[in-house]
Structure formats: structure tokens, C-alpha cells
Amino acid sequence: MDAVNIGIIGLGNVGMGALSILEENRAQITEKLGFPLNVRRVCSRSVDSLALPASALRTADWRDVIADPHIDIVAELIGGCTVAREIVDAAIAARKSVVTANKELMALCGAEIWDRAISARINIAMEASVAGGMPIHAVLREGISGDRIQTLYGILNGTCNFILTEIERRGESFDAVLEEAQQAGYAEADPSADIDGRDACSKLAILSALAFGERIVPDDIYTEGIRRITPVDFDYAHQLHHTIRLIAAARHTAAGLILSVRPSLIPQSTILAGVRGAYNAVWVLGKYGADTFYYGRGAGSLPTGVAVVSDLMRVAREIRSGSPERVSPFAHARLGEYKPIPIALNASAYYLRFRVIDRPGIIAQLAAALAAENISIDSVLQLPQANWRDLPFVITVEPTTEQSVRAAIARMAELNFLIEPPLAMPMEKSL
Amino acid sequence: MDAVNIGIIGLGNVGMGALSILEENRAQITEKLGFPLNVRRVCSRSVDSLALPASALRTADWRDVIADPHIDIVAELIGGCTVAREIVDAAIAARKSVVTANKELMALCGAEIWDRAISARINIAMEASVAGGMPIHAVLREGISGDRIQTLYGILNGTCNFILTEIERRGESFDAVLEEAQQAGYAEADPSADIDGRDACSKLAILSALAFGERIVPDDIYTEGIRRITPVDFDYAHQLHHTIRLIAAARHTAAGLILSVRPSLIPQSTILAGVRGAYNAVWVLGKYGADTFYYGRGAGSLPTGVAVVSDLMRVAREIRSGSPERVSPFAHARLGEYKPIPIALNASAYYLRFRVIDRPGIIAQLAAALAAENISIDSVLQLPQANWRDLPFVITVEPTTEQSVRAAIARMAELNFLIEPPLAMPMEKSL
Numbered sequence: 001m002d003a004v005n006i007g008i009i010g011l012g013n014v015g016m017g018a019l020s021i022l023e024e025n026r027a028q029i030t031e032k033l034g035f036p037l038n039v040r041r042v043c044s045r046s047v048d049s050l051a052l053p054a055s056a057l058r059t060a061d062w063r064d065v066i067a068d069p070h071i072d073i074v075a076e077l078i079g080g081c082t083v084a085r086e087i088v089d090a091a092i093a094a095r096k097s098v099v100t101a102n103k104e105l106m107a108l109c110g111a112e113i114w115d116r117a118i119s120a121r122i123n124i125a126m127e128a129s130v131a132g133g134m135p136i137h138a139v140l141r142e143g144i145s146g147d148r149i150q151t152l153y154g155i156l157n158g159t160c161n162f163i164l165t166e167i168e169r170r171g172e173s174f175d176a177v178l179e180e181a182q183q184a185g186y187a188e189a190d191p192s193a194d195i196d197g198r199d200a201c202s203k204l205a206i207l208s209a210l211a212f213g214e215r216i217v218p219d220d221i222y223t224e225g226i227r228r229i230t231p232v233d234f235d236y237a238h239q240l241h242h243t244i245r246l247i248a249a250a251r252h253t254a255a256g257l258i259l260s261v262r263p264s265l266i267p268q269s270t271i272l273a274g275v276r277g278a279y280n281a282v283w284v285l286g287k288y289g290a291d292t293f294y295y296g297r298g299a300g301s302l303p304t305g306v307a308v309v310s311d312l313m314r315v316a317r318e319i320r321s322g323s324p325e326r327v328s329p330f331a332h333a334r335l336g337e338y339k340p341i342p343i344a345l346n347a348s349a350y351y352l353r354f355r356v357i358d359r360p361g362i363i364a365q366l367a368a369a370l371a372a373e374n375i376s377i378d379s380v381l382q383l384p385q386a387n388w389r390d391l392p393f394v395i396t397v398e399p400t401t402e403q404s405v406r407a408a409i410a411r412m413a414e415l416n417f418l419i420e421p422p423l424a425m426p427m428e429k430s431l
Numbered sequence: 432m433d434a435v436n437i438g439i440i441g442l443g444n445v446g447m448g449a450l451s452i453l454e455e456n457r458a459q460i461t462e463k464l465g466f467p468l469n470v471r472r473v474c475s476r477s478v479d480s481l482a483l484p485a486s487a488l489r490t491a492d493w494r495d496v497i498a499d500p501h502i503d504i505v506a507e508l509i510g511g512c513t514v515a516r517e518i519v520d521a522a523i524a525a526r527k528s529v530v531t532a533n534k535e536l537m538a539l540c541g542a543e544i545w546d547r548a549i550s551a552r553i554n555i556a557m558e559a560s561v562a563g564g565m566p567i568h569a570v571l572r573e574g575i576s577g578d579r580i581q582t583l584y585g586i587l588n589g590t591c592n593f594i595l596t597e598i599e600r601r602g603e604s605f606d607a608v609l610e611e612a613q614q615a616g617y618a619e620a621d622p623s624a625d626i627d628g629r630d631a632c633s634k635l636a637i638l639s640a641l642a643f644g645e646r647i648v649p650d651d652i653y654t655e656g657i658r659r660i661t662p663v664d665f666d667y668a669h670q671l672h673h674t675i676r677l678i679a680a681a682r683h684t685a686a687g688l689i690l691s692v693r694p695s696l697i698p699q700s701t702i703l704a705g706v707r708g709a710y711n712a713v714w715v716l717g718k719y720g721a722d723t724f725y726y727g728r729g730a731g732s733l734p735t736g737v738a739v740v741s742d743l744m745r746v747a748r749e750i751r752s753g754s755p756e757r758v759s760p761f762a763h764a765r766l767g768e769y770k771p772i773p774i775a776l777n778a779s780a781y782y783l784r785f786r787v788i789d790r791p792g793i794i795a796q797l798a799a800a801l802a803a804e805n806i807s808i809d810s811v812l813q814l815p816q817a818n819w820r821d822l823p824f825v826i827t828v829e830p831t832t833e834q835s836v837r838a839a840i841a842r843m844a845e846l847n848f849l850i851e852p853p854l855a856m857p858m859e860k861s862l
Contacts, residue, residue: 025579031644133721135569135570135574135575135723137574138574139569142745143568143574143741145740146452146456146460146740146744147452147737148459271726288448288452288733288737289564289728289734289738290564290727292564292565292566292725292726293724293726293727294723294725295726296721296723296724297720297721297722297723300721302719303719303721305719306575306717306719306720309578310574310576311577313577314573318754321753322753322754323754
């Protein structure tokens with residue numbers, strides 16, 4: 001069979017990773033597919049300074065790729081929502097299938113892009129947009145498509161997981177570990193998209209749309225980062241036989257879908273608690289298939305390159321077999337069971353950590369604020385600490401709603417022994 | 432679009448699980464696919480005694496299913512290699528696609544079946560044949576198809592994993608735990624296919640064929656069961672910071688592919704060591720994507736039913752889009768890089784456990800046998816034991832070949848203080 005021709009736009013980390021795999025494995029890919037994948041054009045602003053396969057035509061203008069009538073698939077690997085959006089729109093208009101690693105774009109505009117792709121009878125593939133090295137899209141799209149997913153918990157940001165597990169392992173402060181992570185290349189110079197949870201939020205939007213077939217965007221997801229986590233929080237969590245991770249959660253309840261990205265306590269005995277360092281993982285609970293778990297590198301040139309190449313192979317196979325188009329993964333459940341609902345309706349046990357100026361009556365006043373919202377205390381924990389002027393201690397409460405916890409915290413605002421507002425984290429006991 | 436019509440042959444655990452999911456999720460499946468899946472005929476010897484959807488035609492003769500011209504996909508869910516083989520052959524001859532949960536058949540005859548299916552331009556799907564609840568086929572077929580797999584380690588038999596982790600947790604003997612497992616329904620009345628490793632061997636044959644694209648059959652796989660594992664082996668393994676699991680391993684070396692199913696020591700810090708109870712898991716090391724890990728229920732009516740239904744959905748989609756046929760997953764690497772080689776060439780550190788009648792000079796004589804094969808001792812371990820007449824102790828050796836270990840063990844045959852032949856297990860340090 002004839003080769004399928006590819007145009008790659010964007011030759012950063014991911015683009016160069018994909019390109020090197022396509023080059024090194026030319027023979028294997030041809031055997032697997034029954035026809036070759038041919039990189040016909042590559043596009044980058046710095047295209048002239050890169051070591052590229054001699055056979056590929058080079059351009060600095062992405063429009064040359066779209067305009068090439070021989071190109072069947074466009075790989076959009078530049079990221080962001082401006083030029084990338086133009087490229088994807090133009091590719092669809094030119095009836096070329098698209099492989100993308102762009103989480104922002106697919107999280108924000110995935111449903112529309114899919115609708116247009118289906119009208120144009122082309123395919124969109126986006127494995128590389130979430131958890132580069134871990135084929136979670138293939139799992140949700142095909143592997144367990146016959147199940148009905150109830151709950152999905154993810155560790156979707158490698159930077160945050162590295163920072164949290166280093167705080168846990170070494171007892172260093174958040175700021176110290178962040179600085180080290182930046183020096184080691186695990187965190188960016190401006191780390192806010194990672195540590196404030198926005199990166200994980202985009203990824204959860206894509207995964208929960210795939211898992212539940214609903215049109216979910218980042219605004220549907222309550223998002224909170226990890227800046228407030230201290231070594232003492234791990235000490236308390238361990239006392240409770242838990243650990244702390246930035247958990248991206250999508251939970252189907254009778255009222256609808258509750259979506260959040262936030263630091264959470266998870267039992268130490270769970271498989272998610274074993275995920276350390278810059279890895280990503282997803283735990284899925286299905287109505288029929290029960291629990292499954294997936295784990296791999298969250299990022300990196302070659303792991304994400306594998307996702308891009310695997311998508312290229314799949315889309316190329318669809319093209320050669322004459323069936324590129326699919327039902328939109330973002331629109332397959334028009335039955336309305338999985339509408340997002342506000343985080344205020346979340347029901348969970350909670351961990352509340354306080355920093356106070358020590359004086360008599362503190363527990364009584366905090367307990368009164370909780371009681372006023374009908375929240376029952378489960379335990380009060382206080383580690384032996386030298387510093388009585390800034391005494392972190394913890395109250396865990398029995399399952400209640402986020403709404404009640406917030407109301408209780410609002411009542412505590414007037415208590416002048418609090419050095420800062422309480423830190424509240426859900427305790428995910430259902431894992 | 433018109434419904435795709437399905438015939439289900441075999442209404443045991445898996446068949447009834449698949450059927451109930453198809454019934455309960457009729458609306459969701461239609462939304463996901465854009466057309467309905469219709470169970471047109473069901474076949475079982477006991478078809479008249481079962482609670483079945485009213486709309487499905489019933490038969491006790493599988494030939495009625497094959498002869499029905501309206502049926503597009505045949506689900507073969509009876510297992511075994513006799514009638515099941517006839518059914519699959521007849522379905523392919525009638526140009527119907529096949530979904531199967533049959534590991535024996537696909538392990539033994541998968542490559543031939545695929546070749547015939549491709550000539551007939553129909554599709555074969557077999558997700559349910561390995562690790563029911565865990566979509567490892569989708570992962571290998573599509574999710575990471577762009578990678579080149581170097582190593583695959585699996586825990587593929589839930590019964591063995593349950594037994595081993597119970598011996599580990601409670602210190603009970605193999606026989607006692609097996610009996611309990613039989614009473615609890617985790618082990619069959621005749622448990623030999625599970626505990627002697629043959630079940631895991633079939634599954635590894637399928638997975639390594641998929642992973643490496645090679646025609647691999649059970650005879651290519653060195654297979655050893657778990658009957659000889661005792662609580663004291665776990666005590667020694669823990670001293671070495673390892674644990675013991677029945678590991679199905681496929682390793683690509685410069686000389687070829689080494690395939691084995693055998694009890695093995697794995698480091699306690701690895702994610703595979705955390706797999707407890709009747710779960711299955713697969714750890715894959717790719718040349719580009721590095722390590723990924725997959726985990727889920729190994730069996731069960733509904734988890735395996737999910738695999739069957741997901742396969743039915745995928746194959747139905749291919750049929751409706753006019754492209755059922757695929758390149759055989761068993762024949763895509765004709766480049767000959769992944770030929771199986773004998774286990775004798777395996778290179779590894781080993782754990783050797785001896786039961787001896789205590790007397791002076793034992794270590795010296797065992798050490799001499801090892802030295803004669805150029806094997807270096809790494810450590811000698813002896814736990815404090817009351818019973819000096821049957822003293823289990825352990826020697827670990829530095830990386831050597833299986834061939835050398837076997838030769839050393841052969842030399843030891845003449846040592847009359849050995850109560851039984853030494854138990855040798857590889858130590859998988861590369862995980």
C-alpha cells in the first residue's frame with residue numbers, strides 16, 4: 001500500500017522526539033501497518049538550524065504544510081490556543097486528519113473541534129495531550145469503552161508529584177523543593193501553571209470528557225494548587241495512615257459529576273499512594289470492570305513522542321482503510337447523566353489544619369464553629385512541637401459537604417488566634 | 432445507522448456478564464457508537480434455563496449462529512481448543528468477525544487464525560483472553576504501538592497471586608492457603624493449570640506476540656509453578672528487600688527473546704511488588720516511552736464482560752465504517768529481531784534455597800559446586816530456626832546464566848545432606 005504522508009508542525013521537545021522515533025523505527029512501523037509512514041514536511045521557526053531527515057521538506061510557515069495536497073495527517077505540536085487553533089482549523093478545513101499534543105486547546109475547544117472534524121470526515125487524535133507516556137486515551141476510548149465509569153482519580157502533573165513526594169521524603173519546605181525542582185529541570189522558571197493546578201485541570205477536563213462523554217471544560221473543575229502544603233501536613237497525614245497528592249478527581253454522584261484538582265489525603269495502602277516522583281497515574285472505578293490503574297511518565301520528549309507516533313499510526317491505518325471519521329468522544333453521552341455540579345456539593349471526610357497562637361480555649365472555639373454547621377469531629381491531632389507560637393494542629397471531620405466545611409471556615413474568620421485561614425483537604429477514603 | 436448484529440456462543444460467567452452489560456447499557460452504547468448493538472442470537476447448551484433478553488433468538492446449536500446471515504459478529508465465549516476452534520473457523524469462513532475470550536486457542540493458534548481472518552477481510556478481537564479487567568490489548572495494539580518494547584513483566588494469574596500474597600501476609604503453608612482459596616472460589620477444584628503456571632503461560636504467549644509482533648506459542652516459554660514456595664522463602668526475600676511473585680517475563684536481549692513464567696524475587700520498592708490478591712498487572716519497559724504499568728481484575732464475569740463488550744463495540748465500529756480487516760498483530764515483525772531463545776541463556780542474579788540436614792562443611796561443598804561453574808556468591812543467609820534437622824537457608828549469587836545455575840545444581844545432586852533439590856529463583860533487579 002502507498003505511504004501515508006505526514007506534516008509535522010512544531011519541532012520542540014515533543015516534535016523532535018516523535019521525529020526521531022519515526023526515523024529509527026521506519027521498518028518496524030511499515031511492518032506493523034502494512035504501509036510506510038512518510039514524514040513529508042516539517043515546520044518550525046528554527047527549521048534551518050535543526051538536524052532533520054534529509055527527505056523531509058522544510059518550511060518555517062505552517063501554511064505550506066496545510067497547502068500540500070499530498071499530506072494526509074498534520075501533527076500539531078506547537079501548543080497553546082492561538083496559532084495552534086488556526087493550524088487545527090485550517091487542517092480540518094483542508095480535510096486532513098490531525099494528531100495533537102495540545103492539552104490547553106483540546107480542554108478548551110475539544111468538543112467544537114471534534115464536531116467540525118466529524119463533519120469534515122477526518123480524525124482527531126490526542127493521546128499526547130494528557131500524560132504523555134501513559135496511553136490513557138486508548139484505554140478510555142477503546143480498552144474499557146464497554147464499562148460505565150463511576151470515578152476517575154488522577155495524578156496528572158509530574159512537577160507537583162515530584163515536589164510533594166520530595167517534601168514527604170526529605171521534610172524540606174515547599175519553597176526549597178520547588179527551587180531544587182527548577183534547577184533539576186522538573187519545574188519551569190514560571191511554575192504557576194503546574195503548582196497552581198491549571199495544567200492538571202486541563203488534563204482532567206480532557207480525561208473526564210473522554211471517560212463520561214460529556215462536554216467538560218476547565219471552568220467546570222474546582223482547582224487548587226499545592227503551595228500551602230508543608231512537611232508537617234505529611235507528618236499528620238502519616239499519623240492518619242494517609243499521604244498527600246495533588247488529586248484530579250471526577251466522581252459520578254446521583255446529583256451529577258463532581259470535578260476537582262486539589263491536594264487530597266489518600267490512604268497509604270492504595271496503589272495511587274505509591275506513585276512517586278515525576279510520574280503520572282490514573283485510577284478508574286468502573287461499574288462493571290471494577291478498579292483499574294495506569295501509570296507512566298507524565299512528560300518527556302520520547303515518551304510523549306511515543307504517544308504522537310502511536311496516534312499517527314492509528315490515524316494512518318484509518319485513512320488507508322477508508323474510515324477516518326469517528327463519533328465525537330466529547331458528545332457520545334447526550335443522555336445528560338454526567339452534568340458537572342458545583343464543588344459545594346462534594347461529600348467527603350476532611351482534614352483541617354490550623355496554625356494558631358497557642359492559648360486556652362482554642363479547640364472549644366473551633367469545635368463550636370464546626371458544630372454550628374453540624375460537622376462532627378473525628379479526631380484532633382497535635383504533634384509534639386517546640387514552637388508554641390505557631391502551632392500547627394489538625395482536626396479531621398466525619399463525612400460532610402464542602403459547603404458546610406466552607407461555612408465553618410467562614411465562621412472561624414473572626415477567631416484572632418488563627419495565624420492564617422485553615423487549610424482544608426478532602427480525605428479520599430473510597431479509593 | 433443500522434444496528435450491528437451479534438451472536439453470542441457460550442453463556443457461562445463471561446457470556447452472561449457481557450450480555451447483562453449489553454442490556455443495561457443499550458442507550459449508552461448506541462450514543463457512543465452512533466448505532467445500536469443488537470444481540471440477535473444466543474447459544475448455550477442450557478439456553479432454555481437462563482434468564483435472557485426476550486428479543487434474542489435462542490439456540491443450543493452454534494451452527495445456527497454461524498448460519499444466520501444477519502449476524503455480523505460472533506462472540507466465542509466457550510473456551511478450549513476443540514469446539515471453540517470449529518466455531519472460530521466457521522465464523523471466519525462465513526466472513527463474520529470474531530470476538531473471543533479464549534486464551535488457550537489464541538495462544539496456540541492465534542497466528543494462523545489471524546492469517547485466515549485477514550484473508551477473509553474480517554476482524555478478530557481478543558481483549559478478554561488476557562487479564563479480563565485490564566485493557567492491556569488496547570494498550571499494546573494502539574496505545575503504545577509506536578514504541579519498541581524491551582521488557583514486559585506480568586502478574587497474569589490471579590489465583591497464584593492470591594496464594595502467594597496470602598502466604599506472605601499470614602505465614603501459612605502453600606497447601607493450607609490453596610485449600611482456603613479453593614473454598615473461597617479463588618482456586619478451582621483442579622488448580623494445576625493455575626498453580627503450575629500454564630494459564631499464565633498462555634497469557635504471556637498472547638501478550639508477548641502482541642508486544643513483539645512475533646509468532647510465539649506456549650512451548651517457547653519456560654514455565655514453572657509456585658508449589659515449592661514456602662513462608663520461609665518470603666522471610667528470606669524480605670531480608671533481601673524483595674518479595675516473591677509468579678512473574679511472566681518477556682525480555683529482549685541481543686541474542687533474542689527470553690520468555691518465562693516462574694516464581695521470581697522482585698524488589699519490594701517496585702510497583703509490581705504492590706500487586707496483592709487476585710489482581711493482574713503488567714509492567715512494560717519501552718525503548719522510548721520508558722516504563723508504564725497497568726493493573727486490574729484478572730477475571731470475573733463483569734470485568735471480563737467489559738473486555739468482550741469493548742471489543743464488540745470496536746469491531747462493530749470497524750464494520751460500520753467499512754474497514755474490519757487489520758494487519759495481523761502476530762505477524763507484523765518479520766524482521767526477525769524477536770526470535771525466542773532458550774531459557775538457558777537467561778542472565779540474572781539468582782536466589783538458591785536449600786533444605787539440608789545440618790552438619791559441618793555444607794556451605795563449603797555448596798560453594799565448591801558454584802565455584803566450579805564460575806558462579807560468585809553474593810550473600811549467605813540463615814534465619815534463626817528451631818529445627819536443625821531441616822534447615823532452610825539461602826545463597827544468593829551474582830548475575831550469571833541459567834545454564835550455569837543448572838549445571839551447579841546438577842553437581843549438587845550427589846550431596847547427600849540435601850533433603851530436596853535446591854529451589855532456584857531469578858532476582859529481577861532491573862524492574
